Amino acid sequence: MATPTPTPRFTEERINRDLLGPLFKTSGIYYVVTGLLLIVAMGVFVAWGLQLRYGIGMAGKNRPAFWGLYITTFVFWIGISHAGTLISAILRVVQAEWRRPITRCAEAITTFALVTGSLFPLIHLGRAWLFFWMIPYPNSRHLWPNFQSPLMWDFIAINTYLTGSVTYLYLPMIPDMAVARDKAIGWRKSVYRTLALGWRGTEREWVRLEKAISIMALIIIPVAVSVHTIVSWDFAMTVMPMWHSTIFGPYFVVGAIFSGIAALLIAMVMIRKYFKLEHYLQPIHFDNLAKMLLAMSLLWFYFTFTEYLVTWYGNESAEMPVFWSKISGRYAPMFWLMVTCNILIPFPILAIKKLRTIPLIFFASCCILVGMWLERFLIIVPTLVHPYLPYNYGHYWPSYTEMAIAGGTLGFFVLLYFLFAKFSPMISIWEFEEGLQVASKHRGELPEPTFAGQIARGDIHPGH
């Protein structure tokens, strides 16, 4: 059997040009957008500075709503962070060939969403400058953090996840850093040289790298699941009505993966359009991820339905005011908007093959992000403003400081992502090339054609 060569349109030279191009050529629009994002991101820190200067009262919190927009947005970003690492790790472990062009942009989302999200526990502290008291360091007074506290578990879990996902992002970047090193000049060359860790591409290096990546992929899955479970325990461990729920762990994990895939799809649409990578990010990638998104949407609905049905059936006096405030009370518009955004709009788009087009998937993903943010808000605030003793019922409306910080972190996240796109190829070069090789090697031997195989055989013509 003749060994087919990859279609000439995907030569190594071309891949390098397409994927490394954005690192060395920067358009004027990029500078404008980055400048705007920088202003938004600086707004976050100015607002935070004011809050540090004058007191946490600058945020619209009160008694009984001690938590609000900050914790909502914190949970939201930690949820987004489940995009990458978890999805790319699962796809790597099951050796799904179509994962190759999406792992890098997914893993980058994880890292930067975690960086953004972990700002919030600091921002929301009454005395943020004393945050290091949460770190278990030896000190003269023998004061230790309280390991019974779910916040302490959170602190440890998020640090673990951040360390793990930075490692997991970095490992597959090493060969690409080496490619960039060979192309770069000046100070950037020395940066890439350092990060490439002297990569030469020997057989031994490849074997070790593959092994390290597969170990990390296995480790990161339970870590990711545990992180959002522990975030949910910040609520589930309390005695508060509609927080003290045993299904919060899996409910939060499902919600996190749900919003994570949506964020990944949005990022992929942007990267595809902006970097003109239509040949690499093909409709089949969007289609496959959209099917996963559909499954998560249904799972999310199942959990939400269960949670509310059980509460309603239980009819506990402390829980019902919270329940009705969401179903038909003050929070009903937000609640039904959440249901619309999370299931009513995405379900037909993702389920009907004709509607599963890239623009509509993009629209559904945007709706899901809005819906999942609302979901976190609706878990946190209605419970807090309806405590056990009805005399203490309160209300909560965020202040401008709070809105600037919570909204501005979107700019902060996009800025980090933008800068990263100038620093590293957004599609892993070596993994993509490996995919082409795998495809050509297995041509005719694999019963079902993989995506890369289809390209290699010329069944799919890049550019369509």
Added chain:
Amino acid sequence: MPSWGMTIDIDRCTGCEACVVACHAENNLPVVGPEQAAMGRTHQWIRVERYWEGEFPNIKAKFMPVMCQQCDAAPCEPVCPVNATYHTPDGLNAQVYNRCVGTRFCANNCPYTVRFFTWFTPSWESPLNEQLNPDVSIRTSGIMEKCTFCVQRIRRAEDTAKDEKRPVKDGEIKPACAQACPAKVIVFGDMSDEHSEVSKLARSSRGHRLLEELGTRPRVVYLSGGES
């Protein structure tokens, strides 16, 4: 070791709020002004909750003073990541202001909503700053605070008794709220002494604890109904 506790006879409460004023004076509670108060940021370590019973015209107002219940199984204690709130051996739920970093988790996990956060650094216009209680520290912005059972009075009485080489007498310690109450609603004392007034009242059939079903084991016993 004494075990401090309190009884509150809600049948006697007239809702005059003298306890609230006394608490403000004793514990240097900031007065935050109308805008902040409208936002729900008042500091009332003790508050008088008012509930209506019946329909107009046959309507009755019921008053219930609520402060920190000093729960023995306090939900606020385990959730603090820096151990800023803990249980003293004599049964008080103590708040260490210096240690608090302001996560507000304790307040979220308090079923009685009796924890108060200092949203801004408090200030007292002259001459009000002259009347601050020197026995009670002033709290800075960004920390949690709450009723202490007037711990400064407890410790002072214990010190005096120790100097005079005698045990603390029943009724010797009166928190500011109990002292100010014209209707003698609030009684404070040692629950472990079965002859103390408070433990006799607490044992009466009129006694119940607030939200007892949550298993928090509060140290405040409310008295209502039956013979008073």
